Amino acid sequence: MTAVMGTPMKRKEDPKLLTGEGKFVDDIHVHGELWMGMVRSTMAHAKINAIDTAEAAGMPGVHSVFTGTQLQEMGLWAAPLPCAWPVTEDMLNPPHFPTASEVVHHVGDIVAVVLADSRYRAADAAEMVVVDYEPLPAVASIEDAIAGEKLAHAGLGTNKAFHWPLIPDPDALEAAFANATHVVKGEFVQQRLIPAAMEPRGVLAIPSPAGGDITLYTSTQVPHILKVMLAATTGISESKLRIIAPAVGGGFGAKLNVNPDESLAVTLANKLSRPVRWTETRSEAAFSTHQGRGQKQTMEIAADENGKILGVRAHIDADMGAYMMLITPGVPLLGSFLYTGVYDVPAFGFTCDGYFTNLTPTDAYRGAGRPEASYAIERVMDMLSYEVGVTPEEIRRRNYLAGGGEFENLEVASTLVFDSGNYSPNLDMALDMAKMAELRAEQQRRRDAGDKKQLGIGLCTYVEICGLAPSRALAGLNYGAGGWEAGTVRLLPTGKVEVVSGSTPHGQGHETAWSQIVADKLGIDPADITVLHSDTAISPLGMDTYGSRSLAVGGVAIAMACDKVIDKARLIAAHQLEANPDDLDFEAGRFGVKGSPDKGLLIQEIAFGAFTAHNLPDGMEPNLNEQMIFDPPNFAFPFGTHVAVVEVDEDTGETELIDYIAIDDCGNHVNPLIIEGQVHGGIVQGVAQALYEGAEYDAEGNCKNPSLMDYLVPSPTEVPNIQTGYTYTPSTSNPLGVKGVGEAGTIGSAAAVINAICDALRPHGITDMSMPATPMKVWKAINSADSTANNGGGQ
Amino acid sequence: MIPASFDYVEAENADAAIAALTEHGDEAKLMAGGHSLIPLMKFRLTTPQVVVDIGRINDLSYINDGGDHIAIGALTRHMAVETSDVLKAQAPILAHVASHVGDPSVRHRGTLGGSLAHGDPASDLPAAILALNATLVAKGPNGQREISASDFFTGFLETALASDEMLTEIRVPKVPDAGWSYQKFNRRAQDWAIVGVAAVSNGSTNVAMVNMGHTPLRSAAVEAALAGGASAADAAAVAAEGLTPPEDLNGDAEYRSHLARVLVGRALGEAMS
């Protein structure tokens, strides 16, 4: 059999999804189910004086209506919803229950729940619940939070939740800035993003009153984590909870949480002995699902006269939103280690202040902390290049780790050890593919001609941290769980293979990629391999999917489980062939005796023999069924070079992305087609932040663009022509040499696009552009820069 | 995103629809393609008690040569307008504008009559109808009447149609040799225009604007300037005069006014060359 790993096998999951056979939570219905209708706060911060549920309760089809206070009194919860990442000992974390009872802290906070026999009746009744609010001052932005005149949680006495420093050597840092020839400072805003997965979130909790167990179908990335957390916070025994993530239509981090609705469904189903369900509407999602980003960054870089970096200092103010969700406070920390980028930085300092606001909570969103970090460093590197007077690529070359050459296991300023890298060849490939010299000539031509459409070229050379995570490293960050992943490989009597995956796909294609890994390891046709996942009864052990960890941790666990299967099969083969185990070759699924080519056994034959157990070595357990739990020794650090080419129409301020080149390095490839898809999608999500998306709030904390009419998620027609290429630098963190690629595109693209826009606008003296770079914003920047220049000239 | 409850009536023909309107008065709403009405209902911005479905009245879906004009049935879908050879030859701007409405699924559902009757200042087709100086035919319990496009749009999402009247036909003058241009400025292909400009130049030049006021409108200032002999550039400079454009996240009044000048300039450049 020829190798299947590294080939662009078409995804096994697609025929089902493309023909509508995929079953999402909202497709699953059971007899007697009740729909939850959420009564959500219309105020960002208010005291609840009274709630009148009488009229709603009398409406047709309504089973019951509960206020937050009533739910509390019913004793549904053993503890508030969890935050698994208390980043400091003294971090403030006000209790966050699924429903608010006395005070609401953001628009969308649930104040009462209607249960009715249809979705429509639940919505109608929810509208009839009358809530008497007494408005409190709302902290409607991070600026409000920092100013501190209004408090998001009155009882805390402050809006600041924590201060987290990472300054390995403060004296060295101070000296670096004191001795610098160039100090460049950038102030950036990472606007809040609404995740907008194709499938909204939804839940269906089905109790078995007699047996006492509860099955929760939920559109989640993290069934395993959810199970532990729901058990801990509801008091329902873990052994009585079964969590199933059926087909899940995208997550991007937004389904990596323990949400009020999930807890409500489980506890109400348990209490009422009725199935309970809910599906968020698209506009509800802007309030009921956490958002991404939400940071203000101050980034400074100190360099000598040649532009060689002496030090990097970053501070971020991070908007937690109203509550700490599962990993809210940890998201900025995930980025903290990357503010030095791919560069050799002698001195480094990072500080983060986390603030509460009266806005929807923030949490992980594709890249989680790392797109913010690469944006900050890559923007100031461009600023430094202009300051020093060299091209953006030259300033990068001068500062690359290991001089841009190949390295392994290199400790960097932020105290991490980068597994492997080789940056210059990657940059060279990107510059070649982009035809950089031609682009620069064309740019000059347009500038000279005063063309209304100016060309901008933007570079981003990113590195990211993924493969979450070595459990001990997580301990160091005070994260409340491990970072291992489990995988089981089971040969069935007929020679087919069942693979049980702990990591939980929601669009990534695990079924395909894991089949490829197992096919190569065991010499079995991928069609004979079934991958089971996303159901805690089928896959009881797992840490799920986020942080580009699935392949580098979970896929590796599968590969290692295959090794265990092979080791055991070898002993059986040796026993049955009456040979020494060391005298057996295992190739293409067959154990052959060295020197006797016709003496051998197929792994399928051994599987059957292990099943019948008629003739096994003494003391050996029957069956070929091996589990591996892999705890990676280190993270993986993918890297790459992205080049964005934009045309800015100076008359309208419109930016058109006319070309995009992405050269990514994620180590060895399992499935290039899946990688290509991840790179494309990732880039589009970063482009979306750079050009289109951003949740906007008014001074009272109301979201101004919660629907897809106003919140501009780009569609295929806005997607640029993406040219991809790859370099291959195997990871040293795992035996497959793989690195993650799920977030890389997003981590590289926003900075590339904004660098390109700033490059186009340079003749106007414009040096920065905030995201999203809307046509109005760009036009206003040009307009005001030009009129300042004109006024200046006249004086 | 979940509409309030309503009764549903399917009308087999225009008379049945008008009868239903007469019976239910303000509580009823006609539904053609539903692509403006249903979103409003889902946001509960409108809560009709009776929805009268006219979407299946097939004999009001046609594009016919009416001698000096082309007669288009009110229930004609955008896709039919976009792909009509008759329109491409006789009033090409209309076919072109239809092709810029939303995305293909919207264009297969939405109707010309629905788009006009909705009276949304952000819609594309009203601008084309205004620039073409078309005539609209309305039918009510007491028979039918003609309304000039320039009298049709009376307020924000309001038209000259009475509550018991239905739009049945749109009569578009034949302008095979006219110069024309449609400039739609938006962020994503399927979006409404932030600002749009339709110009038809056939001796004199008509200029209509999208999203520059609370109704679809003709630019009196530009048309007057052109009639007075101003150059295209000078006429474009007054494009925002006398208008109060809406403000939203895509554009404040200053930016929309600027876009109006730029787009009128481009439209005149194309239509008058």
Ligand SMILES: Cc1cc2nc3c(=O)[nH]c(=O)nc-3n(C[C@H](O)[C@H](O)[C@H](O)COP(=O)(O)OP(=O)(O)OC[C@H]3O[C@@H](n4cnc5c(N)ncnc54)[C@H](O)[C@@H]3O)c2cc1C
């Ligand atoms: C995603 C999306 C994108 C869109 N993008 C655009 C765009 O880019 N540009 C654009 O211009 N439009 C856009 N639209 C709107 C689309 O063109 C609608 O189809 C059109 O505006 C309304 O036509 P309809 O037939 O669907 O009308 P309906 O929604 O059925 O009705 C609209 C209104 O008109 C009334 N009405 C309908 N027909 C008649 C009649 N014959 N007589 C009297 N009253 C009537 C109804 O009672 C209702 O009040 C978009 C819509 C969607 C959903």
